[in-house]
Amino acid sequence: MFIIWIGIESNAVETLHIPLSGYGTRQEVIQIVLDRMGIKEPSHLEEWDEAQVSLFIKNFIQERFPTVLVLNKVDQENADTNIVNICKLQEGSVS
Numbered sequence: 001m002f003i004i005w006i007g008i009e010s011n012a013v014e015t016l017h018i019p020l021s022g023y024g025t026r027q028e029v030i031q032i033v034l035d036r037m038g039i040k041e042p043s044h045l046e047e048w049d050e051a052q053v054s055l056f057i058k059n060f061i062q063e064r065f066p067t068v069l070v071l072n073k074v075d076q077e078n079a080d081t082n083i084v085n086i087c088k089l090q091e092g093s094v095s
Contacts, residue, residue, distance in 0.1 A: 011041055011043070012030075012034055012039060012041060012043035012045055013027050013030045013031050013034065014027070015045060016030050016034075016045070016056075017030050020060070023064060025060075025064055029060075029063055029064055030060075032063055033056060033059045033060050033063050034056075036059050036063070037052075037055060037056065037059060069086065069090065071083060071086065
């Protein structure tokens, strides 16, 4: 996906923003994802392997499309147990 855009003289944020702009993504979101990954300029996007691309996509989806869990029936007797179980299922993805 990124190789098409490598020839453009731009930084990583500008380069990655082009193919992701269809998702309504602002450049600030791309910068947040790159910061989270510890990517600094020069980013050498052309040298990214499949693992780095996958990590970028995972972080991009988490940042651009956050998931919110809304729990109903918290006044029920076993609500505490259910909340603990749901948190365990979501472990690592809750921030």
